[in-house]
Amino acid sequence: MIRYPYLQDGATVGITAPSSGVDPDLHELLRQSIKRLASQGFQSITGETAWMQEKAKSAPAKIRAKELNDMFQNEAIDAIIPPWGGELLIEILEHLEFDQVQSKWVLGYSDTSVLLLALTLKTGIATAHGVNLIDLRGEQVDETTAKWRSALATKPGESFTQYSSPxxxxxxxxxxxxxxxxxxxxxxxxxxxxxxxxxxxxxxxxxxxxxxxxxxxxxxxxxxxxxxxxxxxxxxxxxxxxxxxxxxxxxxxxxxxxxxxxxxxxxxxxxxxxxxxxxxxxxxxxxxxxxxxxxxxxxxxxxxxxxxxxxxxxxxxxxxxxxxxxxxxxxxxxxxx
CATH class of the missing domain: 3.50.30.60 (LD-carboxypeptidase A C-terminal domain-like)
Known part of the structure; x- marks a missing residue:
């Protein structure tokens, strides 16, 4: 059976960069994204890798994997949303502790989809392919993008409907x-x-x-x-x-x-x-x-x-x-x- 996480109001979001982090000259985008989450009632815990980027990755594979493992196993974190994708997420898979993963949403796309698909295939935990954290920083959001929140708040046994964008x-x-x-x-x-x-x-x-x-x-x-x-x-x-x-x-x-x-x-x-x-x-x-x-x-x-x-x-x-x-x-x- 597939296990479906559930995103409650006031949930805590873990922000980590299993692929690319955010260059220093773009840190303001990340700060804006964190503030936008807070304005919507979410708490957040931001890992060090989110603020780092060098040689096509946020950090060496083992460091990225450790931070992600810690967030998967941290009961205070309800969902994980990376800043964005990147190039080399695949490097961390062999270091992930899939047998220790708690059921919580992971949301993103691009290189993050490597993690999403591997996690679902290995564990049967549902994962969410959708908007990146950086793209949630806006004051306004279109109806298609905004659906991420109600989608992740769907309870097991229930359903939700989406329509093609205008x-x-x-x-x-x-x-x-x-x-x-x-x-x-x-x-x-x-x-x-x-x-x-x-x-x-x-x-x-x-x-x-x-x-x-x-x-x-x-x-x-x-x-x-x-x-x-x-x-x-x-x-x-x-x-x-x-x-x-x-x-x-x-x-x-x-x-x-x-x-x-x-x-x-x-x-x-x-x-x-x-x-x-x-x-x-x-x-x-x-x-x-x-x-x-x-x-x-x-x-x-x-x-x-x-x-x-x-x-x-x-x-x-x-x-x-x-x-x-x-x-x-x-x-x-x-x-x-």
Whole structure:
């Protein structure tokens, strides 16, 4: 059975950097994020790694792992939200004490999705793929992003519903700060392959494909055992987002996932909007999606609210989900059971 943490009002958030920390010249962003949590009634405990960054990581792997282990085992901490992602979270996995992890939410995306997926696969504890802490610092927040709080406050046995966003942000504009953080200017359209409308049901799993693909063949990427041990062989809905890969690299990664058995008993795949997906010799990302749909015989939806082109849904690894897409709009219902 999947274990679902529960986020209460007034909860204490642990802030640690299992991948990248925050450079000194950006510390004000972290301070603003901590203040915003406090204004919403949350307490916080900030680890040293959150304020550190050198050579593509906040600290050496063992130091990052120790701080994270301490927060997992600290009964005073109810949830863990890193500042943001990074590049080398995978270095800490062999140092994590998975058998000592207490049931508490971990929220984030990008490189943090390596931790999210590994934790759910190893322990059966649900994890939350969604907004990073730094992106919660705004005075105002759009409805899609704001859903993270009610999603994590859903009780076991209950469900919550999310809808595709009205608009998304095409480009980051760090030189044009606003109370909203994001600049949502482009109409959101969820797209489908081969069918105008799509329905899929299954357990959600996924993350940033650039990094979670490296779990394949390791003790932290055993999807088959997870299916048998924790979800009774329920089918999986994979959600994936591409941060930096070309279409051919994406294709290679998807084939690797298929050959590794990750798509066995898969009921559908959701692809997030991407700032990447650079075409190669006329090979477009729609070609990748179409070929995969034909090979696997499952529905594929793309350009959903997930990943590095905000805003994004809060998708719970391990949750039972129903996804309905029609006329460019999507509805995702997640049940904690």
């Amino acid at each position: 608009a998304y942000q095409r480009n980051w504009q760090h030189d044009n700060p606003t109370p909203w953080i994001f600049h949502l200017t482009e109409p959101t359209v969820w797209k489908t392959i081969e069918s105008e409308s799509v329905q899929m049901k299954g357990r959600l799993l996924g993350g940033c494909i650039d990094v979670i693909r490296h779990l394949i063949g390791t003790p932290y990427g055993d999807v088959a055992t997870f299916q048998q041990q924790f979800i009774g062989n329920d089918p999986i809905i994979w959600y994936l987002e591409n941060c930096e890969m070309s279409t051919t690299d994406l294709r290679r990664s998807l084939i690797q996932m298929k050959l590794a058995g990750w798509f066995a008993n898969c009921s559908g795949i959701l692809f997030g909007r991407s700032p990447a997906n650079q075409s190669v010799d006329g090979y477009e990302v729609e070609d990748v999606y179409r070929e995969l749909a034909q090979e696997l015989g499952v529905p594929i939806v793309y350009d959903i609210d997930c990943g590095h082109v905000p805003p994004q849904l809060t998708l719970i690894n391990g949750a039972r989900a129903e996804v309905n897409v029609k006329d460019g709009k999507g509805v995702v219902v997640q049940q904690f059971c």
